[in-house]
Amino acid sequence: MRKKLVAGNWKMHGSLQANAALLERLKAGMPGLQCEVAVCAPFPYLAQLQALLASTQVRWGAQSVSEHVSGAYTGEVSAAMLCEFGCRYVLVGHSERRSLFGESDAVVAAKFVAAREVGLVPILCLGETLAEREAGATAAVVSRQLDAVIDRAGVAALASAVVAYEPVWAIGTGVTASPAQAQEVHAAIRKRVADLDAGLAEGLRILYGGSVKPQNAAELFAQDDIDGGLIGGAALVADDFLAICQAAG
Ligand code: PEP
Numbered sequence: 001m002r003k004k005l006v007a008g009n010w011k012m013h014g015s016l017q018a019n020a021a022l023l024e025r026l027k028a029g030m031p032g033l034q035c036e037v038a039v040c041a042p043f044p045y046l047a048q049l050q051a052l053l054a055s056t057q058v059r060w061g062a063q064s065v066s067e068h069v070s071g072a073y074t075g076e077v078s079a080a081m082l083c084e085f086g087c088r089y090v091l092v093g094h095s096e097r098r099s100l101f102g103e104s105d106a107v108v109a110a111k112f113v114a115a116r117e118v119g120l121v122p123i124l125c126l127g128e129t130l131a132e133r134e135a136g137a138t139a140a141v142v143s144r145q146l147d148a149v150i151d152r153a154g155v156a157a158l159a160s161a162v163v164a165y166e167p168v169w170a171i172g173t174g175v176t177a178s179p180a181q182a183q184e185v186h187a188a189i190r191k192r193v194a195d196l197d198a199g200l201a202e203g204l205r206i207l208y209g210g211s212v213k214p215q216n217a218a219e220l221f222a223q224d225d226i227d228g229g230l231i232g233g234a235a236l237v238a239d240d241f242l243a244i245c246q247a248a249g
Contacts, residue, residue: 002205004035004221004228004248005162007123008235009063009091009209012042019045023052025238030057035228035248038089039235040123043077046085054086061089064097065120067110079118090115091230093125093145095168105148112149116157123162123207123230124149126189130169138167139188146192155196163189163206164230170210172232179219179226182208186225214243221248 014022019041030037038059041049049060066076082090091097092115093108103111108124115122128141142165150158165185167177177185186206194201208220209230220226228248234240 002203002227005205005207006035006037006228006245006248007089007207007230008039008241009230009232010039010041010235011063011232013236014042014045016048019048020052022236022238026058026242027056029242033245035245037245040089040091046082046087050086059088061087061091063091063094065090065092065111065115067107067114069114079114079120082120083118088121089123090120091125092122095125095127095166095171105145109149109152112161113153116153116160121160121162123164125164125166125230127166127168133167133169138185142185142189143192146189150196155193155200158193158204159200163204164209165189165206166209166230172211174211176211176216177208179223182220183223183225186223190225212244214240214247217244217247
């Protein structure tokens with residue numbers, strides 16, 4: 001039985017004051033939740049999360065990480081630095097990183113490796129664009145993105161990682177993949193891993209992301225291969241995020 005995970009992606013939102021208020025509400029809503037809850041914040045707020053969440057069940061993480069260990073990489077943040085701020089998770093390969101910042105499959109795979117090397121749990125984001133879906137290329141695109149990581153890190157590395165299927169056309173658009181559409185891709189991801197290591201695939205958590213709201217979360221999370229969610233916009237509204245966590249159990 002896979003424990004569900006609901007992870008918030010705050011993107012480039014927040015302020016010290018707004019974060020503190022949001023986290024207070026989240027902490028108050030934690031009792032009774034069965035699922036694991038995490039928030040992924042902009043780098044400058046990780047110290048605040050560490051201070052406010054260290055003694056709670058809420059885990060936290062970052063939204064990206066350098067593929068390099070250290071050195072002359074102005075503006076970058078290493079995986080070891082994230083560990084110093086108590087991060088458990090880090091998003092790698094979010095579609096905004098891929099499309100806006102030119103992160104290739106190879107760079108995403110290198111970031112995945114860098115995160116794991118210091119004990120962070122990468123949340124590997126995969127997903128097709130609308131044009132790719134309409135061209136019937138969803139399975140090929142998601143497999144290519146996944147294989148880039150498996151080829152570089154080895155399938156065993158997925159044992160300490162999370163996968164998030166996030167169709168690009170559903171992120172921040174208000175258009176959600178139907179539960180059946182999402183389940184189909186999740187099952188294909190699990191099958192691809194199972195072909196290499198069946199036991200590992202059974203335990204792999206595969207989150208769905210893309211306009212998850214309190215209204216659609218329960219139906220998505222009820223699918224066999226959907227093990228929680230990666231939540232953008234709704235993660236900034238305490239009541240909505242908590243309602244989504246409740247839908248996960
Ligand atoms: C995301 O940013 O990963 C995301 C899924 O955003 P939203 O929930 O707003 O679609």
